[in-house]
Amino acid sequence: MTAQIGTPPVRHSGGTPLLEIVDLEQRFPISRGLFRAPVDFVHAVDGISFEIAQGESLGLVGESGCGKSTTGRMLVKLMEPTSGSIMFRDGDYERDVANVTGSEVKQFRRRVQMIFQDPYESMNPRRTIFDTISEPLAVQKVGTVPEREERVLELLRLVGLTPPENFLFRYPHELSGGQRQRVAVARALVMNPSFVVADEPTSMLDVSIRISIMELMTKLARELGVSYLYITHDLAVARYMCERIAVMYLGKIVEIGPTEEILNNPRHPYTKALLSAVPVPDPSIRRTPVEIKGGISKAINPPPECRFIERCPFAAEVCRTNPHPPLEQQGDRHFVACYRASEIADINPLKQIEESMEAARPAAG
Numbered sequence: 383m384t385a386q387i388g389t390p391p392v393r394h395s396g397g398t399p400l401l402e403i404v405d406l407e408q409r410f411p412i413s414r415g416l417f418r419a420p421v422d423f424v425h426a427v428d429g430i431s432f433e434i435a436q437g438e439s440l441g442l443v444g445e446s447g448c449g450k451s452t453t454g455r456m457l458v459k460l461m462e463p464t465s466g467s468i469m470f471r472d473g474d475y476e477r478d479v480a481n482v483t484g485s486e487v488k489q490f491r492r493r494v495q496m497i498f499q500d501p502y503e504s505m506n507p508r509r510t511i512f513d514t515i516s517e518p519l520a521v522q523k524v525g526t527v528p529e530r531e532e533r534v535l536e537l538l539r540l541v542g543l544t545p546p547e548n549f550l551f552r553y554p555h556e557l558s559g560g561q562r563q564r565v566a567v568a569r570a571l572v573m574n575p576s577f578v579v580a581d582e583p584t585s586m587l588d589v590s591i592r593i594s595i596m597e598l599m600t601k602l603a604r605e606l607g608v609s610y611l612y613i614t615h616d617l618a619v620a621r622y623m624c625e626r627i628a629v630m631y632l633g634k635i636v637e638i639g640p641t642e643e644i645l646n647n648p649r650h651p652y653t654k655a656l657l658s659a660v661p662v663p664d665p666s667i668r669r670t671p672v673e674i675k676g677g678i679s680k681a682i683n684p685p686p687e688c689r690f691i692e693r694c695p696f697a698a699e700v701c702r703t704n705p706h707p708p709l710e711q712q713g714d715r716h717f718v719a720c721y722r723a724s725e726i727a728d729i730n731p732l733k734q735i736e737e738s739m740e741a742a743r744p745a746a747g
């Protein structure tokens with residue numbers, strides 16, 4: 383199957399879109415001297431298009447520096463995009479928020495929130511939990527102080543910090559990491575947002591606490607109908623949290639589709655390599671690892687051909703003589719940016735691991 387006609391293409395979520403992102407770009411100038419105009423640019427996000435449906439969680443996965451946080455920050459207007467559009471449709475509110483300014487930004491911010499990796503860094507240590515959670519209400523001038531207190535108590539209950547009265551006037555340093563991240567979740571939900579960007583919200587927590595925060599966030603997504611962009615470099619986390627996954631490599635989305643489809647039928651060499659790196663308990667298990675060459679690089683003035691070419695074990699002439707491949711449809715809501723995707727479709731790291739474990743299992747009886 384080939385891509386649908388019409389450029390730039392939008393990756394279909396299958397639901398009613400809350401966000402439709404088209405050709406979003408962020409370029410950072412690299413200064414070569416105090417008085418010299420920048421000649422080089424990091425193409426941190428390089429023309430990405432996708433959508434997020436109402437109530438959907440989309441995982442954004444990729445190695446360090448590929449542009450995940452930059453994408454998340456642009457979607458909640460913590461950063462202006464260099465170009466592109468972000469169509470946001472939420473009830474009566476319908477706007478391309480990429481270019482809104484001034485009071486319109488404030489209006490938009492009522493509907494979106496961001497949760498950061500380190501809850502401690504995103505909280506003022508001198509402010510109580512009540513101040514921290516109710517801050518968006520204060521900034522947006524919503525409700526009286528007693529009403530805000532009521533709302534904060536309700537949220538503390540919702541995120542499992544009970545009895546809530548015991549937490550209201552404590553300070554961030556008096557809480558554990560997991561409790562602080564619960565406060566960050568409560569703060570993100572205080573304005574009833576329809577969209578939350580969660581940027582590696584569990585990566586600094588202990589494994590046991592990580593799971594409880596993930597459970598909390600999925601429960602809230604289901605109950606409150608919030609859509610998430612869930613940023614992580616851990617595919618297992620994305621599998622747990624997200625209905626669809628977008629795989630990013632140096633500023634480009636190279637593969638996007640339903641979670642199980644991406645994991646069971648990865649088509650891009652980079653996704654296959656990520657899955658090859660999944661640890662296996664038994665070292666004798668056979669698999670053909672998809673190994674990528676070299677280390678993490680930066681997208682500084684990138685050449686026009688495939689962004690992954692330098693590290694790709696399957697790179698061929700077609701990849702060298704053509705521009706970066708467009709995302710093409712390869713299955714149900716599954717899109718891949720690789721000229722050789724069909725030829726290498728059979729290389730499937732997770733399937734190999736499962737088959738090998740099956741073969742190694744002693745026969746019953």
Ligand SMILES: Nc1ncnc2c1ncn2[C@@H]1O[C@H](COP(=O)(O)OP(=O)(O)OP(=O)(O)O)[C@@H](O)[C@H]1O
Nearest residue numbers: 410424426445446447448449450451452453680681
């Ligand atoms: N304010 C900035 N000025 C210049 N370059 C930046 C800026 N912010 C990010 N970058 C660069 O843009 C690229 C993408 O960064 P980004 O933080 O979005 O990556 P990431 O995928 O979130 O990585 P990580 O997994 O490490 O958090 C990187 O090369 C980074 O160095």
Ligand SMILES: [Mg+2]
Nearest residue numbers: 450451452581
């Ligand atoms: Mg980041």
